[in-house]
Amino acid sequence: MTPARDVFRVAGSPPQEGCEDVAAACVVCARDWPRTHAYKRWQGASFTDQNKLMGHGLSDRICEPCVYAHSWVQPPGYPPAEPGKKGVNLRLFSHLYDERGYVFANKGSKPVIREWLRGPKRGAWWAAIADSGQKHVLPWARVNTARMRGNGIVRFEQRDVVIGDWLLADMMRDLLTAGVTKAELETGQFTPRAWQLAEQALRVFEREYGGERGGGWYELALWLSQRDEDAVQARMALEREAKNAGRTKSGRGTRGSGDAAARSASGVSRERREPDEALGPVAGPVGDVVADERQRGADGVEPAPRAESLGSQLSLF
Numbered sequence: 297m298t299p300a301r302d303v304f305r306v307a308g309s310p311p312q313e314g315c316e317d318v319a320a321a322c323v324v325c326a327r328d329w330p331r332t333h334a335y336k337r338w339q340g341a342s343f344t345d346q347n348k349l350m351g352h353g354l355s356d357r358i359c360e361p362c363v364y365a366h367s368w369v370q371p372p373g374y375p376p377a378e379p380g381k382k383g384v385n386l387r388l389f390s391h392l393y394d395e396r397g398y399v400f401a402n403k404g405s406k407p408v409i410r411e412w413l414r415g416p417k418r419g420a421w422w423a424a425i426a427d428s429g430q431k432h433v434l435p436w437a438r439v440n441t442a443r444m445r446g447n448g449i450v451r452f453e454q455r456d457v458v459i460g461d462w463l464l465a466d467m468m469r470d471l472l473t474a475g476v477t478k479a480e481l482e483t484g485q486f487t488p489r490a491w492q493l494a495e496q497a498l499r500v501f502e503r504e505y506g507g508e509r510g511g512g513w514y515e516l517a518l519w520l521s522q523r524d525e526d527a528v529q530a531r532m533a534l535e536r537e538a539k540n541a542g543r544t545k546s547g548r549g550t551r552g553s554g555d556a557a558a559r560s561a562s563g564v565s566r567e568r569r570e571p572d573e574a575l576g577p578v579a580g581p582v583g584d585v586v587a588d589e590r591q592r593g594a595d596g597v598e599p600a601p602r603a604e605s606l607g608s609q610l611s612l613f
Contacts, residue, residue, distance in 0.1 A: 326355070477490070
């Protein structure tokens with residue numbers, strides 16, 4: 297099977313216009329299928345993934361599931377569009393699948409995607425993660441077999457990503473919660489405010505993971521990471537209290553002590569924080585769930601080279 301065929305089956309294998317009972321290998325996925333569409337008649341001006349075709353030169357037909365996956369259709373289980381409206385399409389969602397069933401989620405449901413990826417999988421599985429909503433991601437996701445070693449490979453927009461150490465995502469979450477921004481973590485260019493809020497944590501992070509900046513796993517982990525909003529609100533309340541206390545003291549001749557109090561109240565520990573335990577499996581229905589919801593080796597995966605750091609401001613301090 298392929299990701300496109302898994303979702304096509306979950307959707308009930310709806311007949312696609314132009315497909316015929318002509319068995320052939322598919323020019324897109326290079327797999328045999330009993331119902332296909334003539335590739336030249338199917339290919340439209342909007343199809344720009346010719347460089348990704350797995351069956352190029354081997355076939356002039358496209359299988360019905362791949363036709364479905366490239367069509368303007370909504371995920372199986374998504375509420376139908378209102379009469380006269382086009383509705384949503386598969387490109388706008390991330391798609392996750394294993395033997396437990398099929399899950400789809402939009403960008404606003406990153407916790408669903410994160411918890412599914414961190415949790416245990418059953419049997420063969422795959423994940424197609426969309427960011428822009430403008431790219432076909434589902435047809436190009438790789439299937440992970442149960443016997444594969446490591447955390448697996450997922451499709452993230454235009455690249456295959458080998459899932460790495462989840463502690464990276466945990467540290468990103470803690471830094472975001474402390475007040476560091478995603479743009480700073482992405483570029484390694486930290487503002488004085490970020491150093492003031494989380495200097496020691498930033499030094500640990502740069503030492504441990506700064507060299508991975510620019511790599512696929514670094515980018516995906518950062519995309520998935522979100523700050524703890526409750527902790528942020530608590531930190532901001534302490535900062536406000538410290539600021540107000542500083543103003544009161546400055547009127548009594550102790551001007552400047554409030555800044556030190558604010559730094560103390562930033563909520564950043566002077567010791568490296570222990571990572572949270574990895575999230576367990578998704579318990580029961582969560583988000584939008586349908587059904588019961590890097591040396592090349594045996595898997596043929598070319599590992600992405602360890603990315604050189606795009607640089608940080610550690611040398612300034």
